[in-house]
Amino acid sequence: MAINLKKKYNVAVVGATGAVGIEFLRCLGERQFPLGELRLLASARSKGRKIPFLKKNLVVEELTEDSFKGMDIAFFSAGGSISRKFAPMAARQGVLVIDNSSAFRMDPTVPLVIPEINPEAAGHHKGVIANPNCSTIIAITPLWPIHRKNRIRRLIASTYQAASGAGAAAMAELIESTRAHLSNKEYKRTIFPHPYAFNLFSHNSKVDPATGYNEEEIKMLNETRKIFGDPEILVSATCVRVPVLRAHSEALNFECERPITPGEVRALLMSAPGVKIVDDPENNYFPMPHEASGQGDVLVGRIRQDMSDPSGKSIAMFVAGDQLLKGAALNGVQIAEVMIERGYLVSKRVGE
Numbered sequence: 438m439a440i441n442l443k444k445k446y447n448v449a450v451v452g453a454t455g456a457v458g459i460e461f462l463r464c465l466g467e468r469q470f471p472l473g474e475l476r477l478l479a480s481a482r483s484k485g486r487k488i489p490f491l492k493k494n495l496v497v498e499e500l501t502e503d504s505f506k507g508m509d510i511a512f513f514s515a516g517g518s519i520s521r522k523f524a525p526m527a528a529r530q531g532v533l534v535i536d537n538s539s540a541f542r543m544d545p546t547v548p549l550v551i552p553e554i555n556p557e558a559a560g561h562h563k564g565v566i567a568n569p570n571c572s573t574i575i576a577i578t579p580l581w582p583i584h585r586k587n588r589i590r591r592l593i594a595s596t597y598q599a600a601s602g603a604g605a606a607a608m609a610e611l612i613e614s615t616r617a618h619l620s621n622k623e624y625k626r627t628i629f630p631h632p633y634a635f636n637l638f639s640h641n642s643k644v645d646p647a648t649g650y651n652e653e654e655i656k657m658l659n660e661t662r663k664i665f666g667d668p669e670i671l672v673s674a675t676c677v678r679v680p681v682l683r684a685h686s687e688a689l690n691f692e693c694e695r696p697i698t699p700g701e702v703r704a705l706l707m708s709a710p711g712v713k714i715v716d717d718p719e720n721n722y723f724p725m726p727h728e729a730s731g732q733g734d735v736l737v738g739r740i741r742q743d744m745s746d747p748s749g750k751s752i753a754m755f756v757a758g759d760q761l762l763k764g765a766a767l768n769g770v771q772i773a774e775v776m777i778e779r780g781y782l783v784s785k786r787v788g789e
Contacts, residue, residue, distance in 0.1 A: 444471060444777075444784050445471050445472060445473035445784060446470075446471055446472065446473055446509040446510055446773075446777070446782070446784050447472075447473045447474040447475075447476070447507055447508045447509045447510070447784075447785060448465065448470070448472055448473075448474070448475050448476070448508065448509065448510045448511070448512070449475075449476040449477075449478055449504065449505060449508045449510070449511040449512070449527075449532070450462060450475070450476070450477055450478065450511075450512050450514075451478045451479075451500060451504075451511060451512065451513045451514065451515050451519065451523065452478075452479060452513065452514040452515030452516070452519070452537075453477035453478060453479050453483075453488060453497055454477075454479045454483045454486060454488070454497060455479075455514060455515065455604055455605055456601060456604050456605040456608065456761055457514040457537055457604075457761055457765045457766050458477075458479070458512075458514050458515075458766075459488070459605075460761045460762060460765065460766035460767070461512050461514065461766040461769065461770065462475075462477075462488065462490050463766070464762070464766050464767050464769075464770040465770060466490060466491050468770060468774075470770065470773070470774070471777070473509075473784070474507070474508075475490065475495060476498065476504070476508065477495050477496070477497045477498060478497070478498055478499070478500040478504050479497050479498075479499070479500060479515070480499070480500065480515075481499045483497050483499075484497060484498065484499040485497065500515070500519070500523065502523075502526055504523075504527075505526065505527040505530050505532045506530065507785060508527070508530075508532045508785075509532065509533065509782065509783075509784055509785050510532065510533045510534075510535065510773050510776075510782070511524075511527045511532050511533070511534050511535070512535050512537070512766075512769050512770075512773075513534060513535070513536040513537060513538065514537040514538070514765065514766070514769075515538075516538055517538040517539055517540040519538075520534075520536045520538040520540040520541070521540045524536055524540070524541070524565055525564075525565075527564075528563070528564025528565055529564070531785070532564075533562070533564065533566070533773070533776060533782060534564060534565045534566070535566050535568060535769045535772050535773060536565055536566070536567050536568060537568040537765055537766075537769060539570065539656065540567075541565050541567045542567040542569065542570070542656070542659075542660060542663075543659055543660075543663065544565075544567075546563055547562070547563070547565050547566065547567050548561055548562050548566050548567065549566075549567045549569055549660060549663050549664055550566055550567070550568075550569075550664075550768075550772050550775075551569060551574055551577070551578060551581075551664055551768060552768070552771040552772060552774075552775050553578055553581065553709070553710045553711045554577070554578065554581045554664055554665070555664055555666070556775045556779075559772055559775050559776055559779075559781065560776075560779060560781050562781075566772055566776075568765065568768055568769045568772070569660050569664060569768070570653070570656045570657065570660055571598075571602055571685060571758075571760040571764030571765055572594075572596050572598065572602075572653060572656070572657055572674070572676060572685060572687065572764070573656060573657050573660040573661060573664070574758070574763060574764050574768055575685050575687060575735055575756060575757075575758035575760070575763065575764055576592075576594050576596075576657065576661075576687050576689060576756065577661055577664065577665070578711050578712060578735050578758075578763070579706055579709065579711075579712045579735050579737045579754075579756055580592070580689070580691065581665070581709075582705045582706060582709040582712075583691070583693070583697070583702060583705055583706075583752075584665060584667075586705055587693040587694060587695050587697050587701075588667075588693060588694045589670060589691045589692070589693055589694075590669075590670065590671065590692050590693065590694055591670070591671040591672075591691065591692040592661070592670065592671065592672045592673070592689065592690070592691045592692075593672075593673050593674075593689070593690040593691070594657060594672070594673070594674040594675070594687055594688070594689050594690075595674070595675045595677070595687065595688040596640070596653075596674065596675070596676045596677060596685060596686070596687045597637075597677060597679045597681070597685065597686040597687065597688075597726075598640060598653075598676060598677065598678050598679060598685045598760070599679065599681040599682060599683050599684055599685055599726060599760055600633070600678075600680075600681065600682055600683070601682065601683040601684070601760045601761050602678075602685065602760050602764075603628060603629070603641070603678075606627070606628050607628045607629065608682055608683070610626065610627065610628045610629065610633055611633050611634070611680055611682060612682070614626070614632065614633050614634040615633075615634040615635070615680070617634070618632075618634040618635060629641055629678070633678075633680055634680060635680060636680060637677055637678060637679045637680065638677070638678055639651065639676070639677060639678070640653045640654070640676035640677060640678055641678060642676075650674075651676060653674070653676040654673075654674040654675065654676050657672055657674040657676075658672040658673075658674065681726045682730075683726065683730045683759065683760065683761060684726035684727075684729040684730040684757055684758060684759045684760060685726070685757070685758060685760045685764060686724065686725075686726050686729075686755065686756065686757040687755070687756050687757075688753070688754075688755055689753070689754050689755070689756060690743060690751065690752070690753045691751065691752055692743075692746065692750050692751045693750050693751070693752075694750070695750065696748065696749035696750050697749070697750060697752060698742065698749070699740045699741055699742055699752065702740050702752055702754070703716070703740055706737055706740075711733070711734055711735060711763065712734060712735050712737055713732075713734040713735070713736050713737070714736075714737050714738065714740075715728070715736045715737065715738045716737070716738035716739065716740055717738075722738075723738035723739050723755055724736035724737060724738045724739075724755055724756055724757035725757060726757050728757070729757035729758050729759050730759055731759060731762070732759060732762070733759070733762050733763050733767050734758075734763070735756055735757070735758040735763060736756060736757045736758065737754060737755075737756050738754065738755055738756075739753065739754050739755035740752065740753075740754045741753050741754070
């Protein structure tokens with residue numbers, strides 16, 4: 438992406454000590470984001486903590502109403518309640534907020550952006566741009582090139598979601614409970630309602646008694662429709678938490694308007710941005726969270742015709758993507774890069 442590195446931008450990271458916050462810092466450093474001042478913000482209990490960044494130790498500040506003075510961009514990843522309280526404050530001060538919570542995703546005035554799909558939407562913001570749900574990003578980034586060529590009418594998704602989706606404490610719970618299980622010791626859970634070691638369970642979000650779908654599954658429906666700009670696409674998801682430390686996987690089955698072959702899908706995905714094909718039936722080698730962890734691309738494989746659909750319009754495939762990167766921090770940083778590249782963002786730094 439062609440970014441003017443001479444122009445610098447003052448950036449705040451809200452929730453800097455969390456799992457996604459740490460990944461925001463890593464992405465900013467690795468992608469050589471044109472940083473001026475970098476301000477790390479978190480709750481009062483994290484005030485004074487030092488976090489390494491590009492051979493320096495940055496000190497975490499307490500998040501307050503005055504934290505955004507002089508900032509150009511604020512990446513939020515501290516939960517919906519923090520975003521609802523502080524994001525409007527930052528936006529009123531002329532700061533571009535890129536929010537990783539669900540607080541504003543379905544607000545019709547807030548763009549919901551995946552740069553590989555709808556970068557133009559970012560230019561219509563009113564101070565806040567929303568980062569989609571991680572499961573949605575990982576599912577529909579590889580589906581977009583297909584949808585654009587041969588509209589997807591219906592999507593059925595089954596997710597295998599890692600501990601990283603619930604934050605650093607959940608990752609620690611998986612590690613510690615597994616260690617306790619192997620040592621035949623009792624473990625007191627604090628994050629999840631069910632044992633996590635050597636177990637899996639329905640996603641731990643609230644279930645709607647009217648529909649039977651939980652909040653995570655409803656997010657995938659609503660967000661896909663908004664990002665694709667297609668209110669008629671049908672989506673049914675079953676979201677499951679699995680004992681994987683990092684990176685979500687998803688089994689996707691989709692029906693197009695016209696017949697489509699696995700070869701056509703591979704051809705469309707071969708050069709698609711943000712996607713990497715990992716599809717080797719001969720060696721039974723397909724996307725795995727182990728290999729998706731730490732990389733920005735969504736891995737795609739098991740691409741095959743759905744034999745239950747005699748019309749030839751349906752394809753089944755399997756994907757894996759790093760929830761902390763493309764599913765969260767990387768997507769947010771890419772949004773900021775789009776804003777800079779397209780001239781939507783003006784630096785507040787004197788003389789620039």
